[in-house]
Amino acid sequence: MLKFYEARDSLEARQLVDALAAHRVEATVLGEYLSGAAGELPAINFPWVWLINNEDLVAAQGVLDGFMASRGNLPKAGPWVCEDCAAQVDAGFDICWQCGASRK
Ligand SMILES: [Zn+2]
Known part of the structure; x- marks a missing residue:
């Protein structure tokens, strides 16, 4: 068990x-x-x-x-890290807040 x-x-x-x-x-x-x-x-x-x-x-x-x-209970994806400047970006954004690069 x-x-x-x-x-x-x-x-x-x-x-x-x-x-x-x-x-x-x-x-x-x-x-x-x-x-x-x-x-x-x-x-x-x-x-x-x-x-x-x-x-x-x-x-x-x-x-x-x-x-x-x-059930629609999927956990939200976590933050992602920009490949260009290594900034951490919140999951809700597809564009880096620091350098403007799009999520790869
Ligand atoms: Zn960036």
């Missing part, structure tokens, strides 16, 4: 497990029904998706990437 992905809610966890299953990656959701012990404040538990077989990690990562992309 391998802890793979912390979902935002049970629905997302289930959808990811389904997506993994479609790619023959066995996974399960743990943690969604946990609550705090008596007398304690209830803990906020996010469901975790676990891989049954650790060797599925690479395949699962690929499925996760596609899953996130389909």
